């Protein structure tokens with residue numbers, strides 16, 4: 471992306487968290503195993519455990535909201551275990567603090583759409599000193615259909631009363647790109663922004 475003007479007309483810029491703004495250090499395979507074991511004990515069959523979201527979706531399908539909240543608690547506790555080891559992705563921290571240098575209007579709002587729990591998001595943003603830059607955070611607990619389902623992006627769109635073309639989403643995974651496509655909202659890999667910042671500050 472050579473043209474920094476691609477962000478000029480955006481009213482809200484949405485970021486994924488892990489791998490996009492910071493790097494978290496939770497042991498995801500162990501967490502998956504804990505959740506998988508609990509699911510089998512509760513329901514007697516194995517959830518389609520291709521991802522944590524896949525398993526949570528099965529609990530949603532069973533209409534077991536109380537157990538869903540229990541799963542959120544387990545995930546939150548696990549994510550917070552190593553939260554102090556969170557590291558910033560420096561170029562993106564720079565972008566967030568100096569967005570006007572990249573053709574972004576001062577009034578443009580920033581939001582987060584993440585599969586991490588709200589406490590993890592809030593704490594990791596605090597640890598890298600950017601908690602005050604975001605107007606809206608949509609975490610694991612806030613939706614019932616997770617990325618690549620567009621629910622979270624649509625929620626952000628409705629919250630700010632936006633047209634789809636007034637938003638853009640950045641993430642680090644193909645799953646994020648799929649989410650943007652499913653919501654029909656502009657979406658880019660975060661590398662696009664990292665390269666833009668590198669060119670600007672070097």
Ligand SMILES: [Mg+2]
Nearest residue numbers: 486488489642
């Ligand atoms: Mg990510």
